[in-house]
Amino acid sequence: MPSTPYLLAVLAIVFGITFALRAVPFAALRGLRTSATARHLAMWMPVGILAILAVTALHGTITAEPRAALPALLAVAVTAGAHLAFGRRTILSVGIGTTVYVVLVNAF
């Protein structure tokens, strides 16, 4: 059982590093907000980052449970289909997709 001072040190380290990683880039970019490069990146990045998050989250799910590859791909397709078919209601799409995955993974 780790000692309390050790756990407190862990908490301090985790907080310090995570916050610094989030805060420092903002400080570094402050002078660049109006630069053409920063404006282009701000415009082009979100859609790409979301696509990358979607693919790596799917990859993580499949890596954690290799037998779930097919259910995961199916559930992603269902999520996307539901999202486009039912007027882009995110909670509904996420709920339907997750339900499909949970049912498939637990049933087979």
Place this chain on the structure above:
Amino acid sequence: MSLPASLPASVPASVPATRRQQLAAGVRDSFSAGLGILPLGVALGLMVVQAGLPWWLAPALSLSAFAGSVELLVVGMAATVTPLGAIALTVLVVNFRHVFYAFSFPLHVVRHPLAKAYAVYAMIDEAYAVNAALPEAERSAPRLLAMQVACEAYWIGGGLAGVALGTALPGPVKGLEFALCALFTALALDAVRSRSELPSVVLAGASVAAALVLTPEAALFTALLLFLALLLARHALAARRNAGRPQEVAGSA
């Protein structure tokens, strides 16, 4: 523009106007993220109890890091009393991706310094993602902060629920963590508002494909790094193409 007209920028039919409406919109934004965050929080709480660590570590970690996946790693490392240096390195590597969010996270909508600090502290993947899918006109400080506070509440609440369930339950329902996957899929679809977004999607696709082949263990980090590099190249290309025309983009420094 010969493209089929996508949503014009001027359809603010449901743009929340009052502060109250903005707060409500923020909480509503958080619901879909909550579907992914809550089960993860429960998993964290269960892990803390199963690793034989004191229960308060679950909420304490959620408050100090508020970063999802890395906390699950840290619990495992703390349980075996891993040297602090190794923990610091792990946190640095796993959370380094947040560096890339600063380019496009709308921190400028938040004015108050303390609120700004909170928005930065609470800039988790889900908060970035939910916000990135919103049109610029619909963003506001109350909406952003309400969404982030709600997300943190789900995360801490889920952790406490996991601690409580720790001894009673044989195991959480398998597969609930897929909600995160589904959330990012839906938000990515929302972000593709017009055909002008397609080059970014193609570059992101190439980045993530290369990252999965090159470094499957750190795919997210590598993909973001490659994507940034490709966008910088695209910017250089666009700047060169504009060089012939009157300078308007390259001017401001």
